[in-house]
Amino acid sequence: MRPRSSKTTAKTCGLSTPETVDAAIGGGASHIGFVFFPRSPRNLSFDQAAGLAVRVPSHVKRVGVFVDPDDALIEQAIGAARLDAVQLHKTAPDRIAHLRSAFHTEIWAAIAVKTRADLDAAHHYAGVAERILYDAKTPEGALPGGMGVRFDWTLLDGFRHPLPWALSGGLHTDNVGEAIRRTGASLVDASSGLETEPGVKSVDKITSFLQAVAAS
Numbered sequence: 706m707r708p709r710s711s712k713t714t715a716k717t718c719g720l721s722t723p724e725t726v727d728a729a730i731g732g733g734a735s736h737i738g739f740v741f742f743p744r745s746p747r748n749l750s751f752d753q754a755a756g757l758a759v760r761v762p763s764h765v766k767r768v769g770v771f772v773d774p775d776d777a778l779i780e781q782a783i784g785a786a787r788l789d790a791v792q793l794h795k796t797a798p799d800r801i802a803h804l805r806s807a808f809h810t811e812i813w814a815a816i817a818v819k820t821r822a823d824l825d826a827a828h829h830y831a832g833v834a835e836r837i838l839y840d841a842k843t844p845e846g847a848l849p850g851g852m853g854v855r856f857d858w859t860l861l862d863g864f865r866h867p868l869p870w871a872l873s874g875g876l877h878t879d880n881v882g883e884a885i886r887r888t889g890a891s892l893v894d895a896s897s898g899l900e901t902e903p904g905v906k907s908v909d910k911i912t913s914f915l916q917a918v919a920a921s
């Protein structure tokens with residue numbers, strides 16, 4: 706059991722319809738994630754992202770999810786979806802430093818976690834990212850996120866976080882309360898746990914997830 710200084714907030718990720726964006730906003734999500742990765746079943750075109758982004762009020766932050774993106778993708782996505790932050794998977798610290806100085810945007814560095822040693826990568830992002838996202842390591846060849854895989858939350862026990870952080874990987878309505886109590890996360894992030902099939906978000910699952918976070 707870990708102490709928390711304030712209520713936990715939630716990012717609902719991989720949204721692709723107006724109904725699910727509205728459900729996330731109405732349910733109290735602090736962040737909404739839009740995926741820009743062609744291999745993902747949640748990938749958005751710039752036009753789709755622009756249409757969804759206009760529904761999001763300013764108190765809810767728009768986060769773009771990328772896998773080692775090139776500059777052109779980031780630039781177009783930031784413009785289309787009016788992103789407040791970018792979440793970068795499999796992106797080296799020097800590359801992140803470049804993107805940060807080129808685009809002056811808030812950066813979340815995703816760390817893939819399976820063992821305690823994996824956490825040490827977080828230290829390489831101090832000074833170049835605003836937040837670490839601890840996500841589960843997925844199987845070789847699979848998408849680096851959005852797979853519903855969780856990691857052993859006890860690995861975070863006693864770890865000295867170099868930056869503000871968020872917890873993700875396999876979270877859903879039935880385990881998010883325990884995840885928050887166990888880790889003390891102040892921000893949690895879920896994607897596939899809010900779906901009926903890959904890429905198809907459920908309004909009911911989004912609503913119950915956000916209720917579980919609020920009740921924790």
Ligand SMILES: O=C(O)c1ccccc1N[C@@H]1O[C@H](COP(=O)(O)O)[C@@H](O)[C@H]1O
Binds near residue numbers: 873
């Ligand atoms: O959601 C995706 O398709 C995705 C693709 C590539 C990188 C990250 C992706 N999603 C992120 O993965 C984590 C965990 O997802 P899940 O809850 O385990 O399904 C989450 O942060 C998503 O933003």
